[in-house]
Amino acid sequence: MAKKTYLPHLAYDSVIFGFSDGELKILIMEYHNTGLFALPGGFVQTNENLNDAVLRGLHERTGITNIYLEQFYTFGDMARFKPEVMQTLLEANGIDVKGEYKWMLDRFVTVAYYALINYKDVTPRPDALSDSCEWYPIKKLPKLILDHKLIVEKAIQTLRDNLDRKLVGGNLLPKKFTMNELQKVYEAILSVKLRRTTFQRKMLAADVLKRHEKQFLGKAHKAPYLYSFKK
Amino acid sequence: MAKKTYLPHLAYDSVIFGFSDGELKILIMEYHNTGLFALPGGFVQTNENLNDAVLRGLHERTGITNIYLEQFYTFGDMARFKPEVMQTLLEANGIDVKGEYKWMLDRFVTVAYYALINYKDVTPRPDALSDSCEWYPIKKLPKLILDHKLIVEKAIQTLRDNLDRKLVGGNLLPKKFTMNELQKVYEAILSVKLRRTTFQRKMLAADVLKRHEKQFLGKAHKAPYLYSFKK
DNA sequence: TCATTATTGTCTCAATTTGTAACAATAATA
DNA sequence: TATTATTGTTACAAATTGAGACAATAATGA
Numbered sequence: 001m002a003k004k005t006y007l008p009h010l011a012y013d014s015v016i017f018g019f020s021d022g023e024l025k026i027l028i029m030e031y032h033n034t035g036l037f038a039l040p041g042g043f044v045q046t047n048e049n050l051n052d053a054v055l056r057g058l059h060e061r062t063g064i065t066n067i068y069l070e071q072f073y074t075f076g077d078m079a080r081f082k083p084e085v086m087q088t089l090l091e092a093n094g095i096d097v098k099g100e101y102k103w104m105l106d107r108f109v110t111v112a113y114y115a116l117i118n119y120k121d122v123t124p125r126p127d128a129l130s131d132s133c134e135w136y137p138i139k140k141l142p143k144l145i146l147d148h149k150l151i152v153e154k155a156i157q158t159l160r161d162n163l164d165r166k167l168v169g170g171n172l173l174p175k176k177f178t179m180n181e182l183q184k185v186y187e188a189i190l191s192v193k194l195r196r197t198t199f200q201r202k203m204l205a206a207d208v209l210k211r212h213e214k215q216f217l218g219k220a221h222k223a224p225y226l227y228s229f230k231k
Numbered sequence: 232m233a234k235k236t237y238l239p240h241l242a243y244d245s246v247i248f249g250f251s252d253g254e255l256k257i258l259i260m261e262y263h264n265t266g267l268f269a270l271p272g273g274f275v276q277t278n279e280n281l282n283d284a285v286l287r288g289l290h291e292r293t294g295i296t297n298i299y300l301e302q303f304y305t306f307g308d309m310a311r312f313k314p315e316v317m318q319t320l321l322e323a324n325g326i327d328v329k330g331e332y333k334w335m336l337d338r339f340v341t342v343a344y345y346a347l348i349n350y351k352d353v354t355p356r357p358d359a360l361s362d363s364c365e366w367y368p369i370k371k372l373p374k375l376i377l378d379h380k381l382i383v384e385k386a387i388q389t390l391r392d393n394l395d396r397k398l399v400g401g402n403l404l405p406k407k408f409t410m411n412e413l414q415k416v417y418e419a420i421l422s423v424k425l426r427r428t429t430f431q432r433k434m435l436a437a438d439v440l441k442r443h444e445k446q447f448l449g450k451a452h453k454a455p456y457l458y459s460f461k462k
Numbered sequence: 463t464c465a466t467t468a469t470t471g472t473c474t475c476a477a478t479t480t481g482t483a484a485c486a487a488t489a490a491t492a
Numbered sequence: 493t494a495t496t497a498t499t500g501t502t503a504c505a506a507a508t509t510g511a512g513a514c515a516a517t518a519a520t521g522a
Binding site (some may be wrong): 007008009010044046047049050051071073074076077078079107109111135161165194 | 238239240241275277278279280281282283304307308309310338340342392396407412
């Protein structure tokens with residue numbers, strides 16, 4: 001088998017959103033023996049579509065296929081070129097930075113994507129260089145390397161801007177969900193409290209939801225309907 | 232002086248919007264002796280910010296500085312890798328494709344930007360490889376190379392999506408303009424007729440316009456106010 | 463068995479925003 | 493000085509959204 005070769009100077013990073021305990025969370029990796037935290041990312045093979053590279057990486061990290069994925073910005077400032085960070089990272093793994101992996105110390109332009117996934121579908125897997133790949137609430141992120149904090153902020157901003165227009169909130173939930181669960185997702189993304197009746201009316205009027213059977217949870221009150229997104 | 236070196240495999244393309252005769256137009260270049268049309272684009276120097284590379288290219292092509300510029304998507308499919316196109320282009324200029332310019336036949340990922348400029352401020356300048364750099368109405372574009380048509384369509388779509396949110400229409404006009412001129416810009420971008428009174432009310436309520444003196448054009452009716460954008 | 467409790471789906475009415483038309487106020491013209 | 497075309501503003505209707513009320517449940521427990 002031919003050795004995989006990657007496009008030099010080009011990377012991708014992914015902001016993978018999940019929702020649990022009423023909070024919006026993202027997957028963050030911690031590198032071996034360094035205390036350094038970063039977004040899951042990777043490189044693009046020379047004969048591979050950019051989008052496919054990202055899907056491949058996401059699959060490796062989460063085990064999921066069929067992911068809602070959106071490209072939102074490409075970061076190309078010189079300020080993000082800090083070879084000493086990557087060097088620390090490689091050396092902590094006993095890799096000779098003068099050898100085969102020398103190219104990883106070069107300047108990189110990174111294409112950033114965000115993904116929306118159902119929290120429960122995922123078993124995060126660290127890669128060869130990392131200790132862990134774990135969920136962090138967006139309000140309690142560890143310090144991230146390079147410009148990854150900026151990338152996360154831009155991802156959240158774009159998600160907010162797209163939320164109403166694309167009605168993508170449902171991608172953070174299981175196939176079927178209650179109106180209340182959907183509302184909590186919207187509230188977590190927008191960081192605001194929404195009015196129950198107005199939210200319900202808007203979602204129903206948008207004509208994107210299909211109503212299913214009721215969900216009986218054994219609680220002493222009326223059971224809510226389950227919904228799924230149409231199509 | 233050290234020779235300029237560029238990041239391999241990485242390019243940018245710019246969709247430069249202007250407005251005249253009630254139409255939205257973009258700048259298209261025609262390459263020497265080929266009949267090939269393309270978006271103005273370029274490459275990123277190894278020690279240069281990505282955004283600065285685009286601004287540099289825009290300045291070279293239009294003579295303008297201080298341009299409203301927005302990055303909107305990065306195109307990285309293998310389908311856009313067609314070395315024969317670039318080869319045609321270079322050979323038509325008598326350039327040996329086995330020599331110094333060999334790297335231009337490689338696969339490229341391109342970061343696409345759109346710019347909004349005042350039509351009158353521009354004297355389009357072709358570059359070394361092109362015959363012309365001219366305005367074309369977006370509804371009457373020539374056939375473009377590679378995926379440049381797709382890039383233009385995505386630029387227009389993004390511009391439409393951002394128009395209300397960012398109120399950027401004014402960047403296509405001179406500093407001072409009448410409400411009617413501004414409305415015509417919005418109509419051209421959105422491809423719809425807008426209602427005069429509603430448009431005026433909305434723009435004034437948005438509190439982004441500053442009202443100046445009236446504009447007397449010698450017409451037999453009330454003269455409109457001139458406006459500029461605040462800040 | 464039947465009132466109690468918490469939450470849901472829907473309805474009502476008020477408040478706000480938007481659609482639509484009317485109208486008075488011009489700048490030039492004839 | 494009446495006429496013309498276009499402008500800025502107002503007035504009212506229509507549509508949308510805000511805010512609360514209320515009946516309809518599922519369980520609970522006296």
